[in-house]
Amino acid sequence: MFADLAALPPDALLGLTKLYNDDKRTKKIDLGVGVFRTPDNRTPVLKAVEGAQSRLVERETTKVYLPPEGAPGFGDAIRDLVFGGSIAADRCAVVQTPGGCGALRVGAGLIKRAGAQGVTIGTPTWANHHPLLSAAGLKISMAPYYDAQTGGIDFDAFYESAARLGPGDALLLHGGCHNPTGADLSTDEIDALVDLAVEREFLPFVDCAYHGFAKGLDEDAYVMRRLAERASEFIVSYSCSKNFGLYRERTGALILVGASADRTAAMKSHVLNIARQIYSMPPAHGGIIVAEILTDAALNRAWREELEGMRRAVVANRLLLVKTAAERQLGEKLNYITRQNGMFSLLPVSDAQVLTLREKHGVYLAGGGRANMCGVNDGNVGHLCEALADVLAG
Numbered sequence: 086m087f088a089d090l091a092a093l094p095p096d097a098l099l100g101l102t103k104l105y106n107d108d109k110r111t112k113k114i115d116l117g118v119g120v121f122r123t124p125d126n127r128t129p130v131l132k133a134v135e136g137a138q139s140r141l142v143e144r145e146t147t148k149v150y151l152p153p154e155g156a157p158g159f160g161d162a163i164r165d166l167v168f169g170g171s172i173a174a175d176r177c178a179v180v181q182t183p184g185g186c187g188a189l190r191v192g193a194g195l196i197k198r199a200g201a202q203g204v205t206i207g208t209p210t211w212a213n214h215h216p217l218l219s220a221a222g223l224k225i226s227m228a229p230y231y232d233a234q235t236g237g238i239d240f241d242a243f244y245e246s247a248a249r250l251g252p253g254d255a256l257l258l259h260g261g262c263h264n265p266t267g268a269d270l271s272t273d274e275i276d277a278l279v280d281l282a283v284e285r286e287f288l289p290f291v292d293c294a295y296h297g298f299a300k301g302l303d304e305d306a307y308v309m310r311r312l313a314e315r316a317s318e319f320i321v322s323y324s325c326s327k328n329f330g331l332y333r334e335r336t337g338a339l340i341l342v343g344a345s346a347d348r349t350a351a352m353k354s355h356v357l358n359i360a361r362q363i364y365s366m367p368p369a370h371g372g373i374i375v376a377e378i379l380t381d382a383a384l385n386r387a388w389r390e391e392l393e394g395m396r397r398a399v400v401a402n403r404l405l406l407v408k409t410a411a412e413r414q415l416g417e418k419l420n421y422i423t424r425q426n427g428m429f430s431l432l433p434v435s436d437a438q439v440l441t442l443r444e445k446h447g448v449y450l451a452g453g454g455r456a457n458m459c460g461v462n463d464g465n466v467g468h469l470c471e472a473l474a475d476v477l478a479g
């Protein structure tokens with residue numbers, strides 16, 4: 086049966102970690118997959134997670150199945166974190182999923198079940214959006230988004246594409262810390278797109294994978310809160326991988342907001358049914374940890390401090406890179422990076438230069454020149470800038 090199946094290449098992002106680990110050189114820099122890193126290149130378990138985890142181990146008496154919507158308390162806690170109490174509880178349902186990927190996949194399944202035409206996404210976008218959403222049978226259309234000349238957004242072009250959408254279409258929006266560009270919509274631009282969604286009746290689908298990494302938890306929730314005020318329907322895929330550091334625990338949520346309590350309940354029933362057809366129910370461990378952290382005052386405080394620490398560290402790394410670049414023959418070429426948010430920015434290099442950076446200099450970037458700013462530190466920024474100056478000089 087499998088004789089004709091040709092082997093596929095490794096996943097573009099996940100495969101990069103193996104290439105980096107297999108590289109025997111000591112002078113190498115991992116700016117690949119999106120995980121937080123300390124200056125000594127570790128991705129530690131958050132203290133709040135350790136605290137919640139030890140309580141969980143002490144009190145756990147069974148491993149019976151979770152309810153299909155996830156760990157008790159998880160959904161309400163995520164709803165309050167995202168909306169800050171600004172949404173009627175019966176208009177909003179939260180279904181725990183295996184990571185943000187699981188949420189994107191079942192969210193796409195829900196859109197497909199509703200008979201939608203497809204999803205429009207700004208370009209470039211995270212490498213896994215297309216495979217995940219199209220696996221549910223949706224047609225993907227790309228719209229212009231990033232402006233490489235300015236490091237900002239070509240908002241007029243993006244808005245114009247969105248203005249052609251209508252009922253039966255969905256528009257995917259990054260909920261801050263755009264992956265891969267770091268170029269986020271301003272609050273005015275969000276307002277304009279939310280009004281457009283209401284007017285044209287297309288579905289906003291927000292992918293929120295870096296909540297708390299741009300400006301802070303409340304500021305980063307702006308698009309979701311604005312939608313809650315204005316739009317009758319929208320959905321959000323939410324990831325706890327980065328902000329809780331729970332990557333391998335596969336912890337995320339699909340947030341469903343319907344026009345009425347009945348519509349929301351119907352949307353939720355379909356999501357649970359789609360999940361049942363793929364993985365039945367989410368893994369328990371991460372969901373219980375998140376619920377524990379968000380509902381316990383001391384753990385919640387500790388987590389918020391740790392998240393703010395990670396956010397500030399990434400901002401500092403961006404400044405460090407731009408300052409060092411200016412000192413190492415790169416002038417103002419990277420200045421746009423300090424105006425961007427979150428883990429990623431695109432460095433001004435071609436795919437051939439990405440390969441040269443890896444092979445000649447041991448600098449690992451994802452495709453398109455995406456650099457994880459968490460991997461920049463005092464110890465490697467000089468080498469990084471010299472390598473960049475070398476490839477850019479030709």
Ligand code: LMR
Nearest residue numbers: 098117118119211213264
């Ligand atoms: C990334 O973009 O590097 C992360 O979101 C990890 C992943 O699953 O691709």
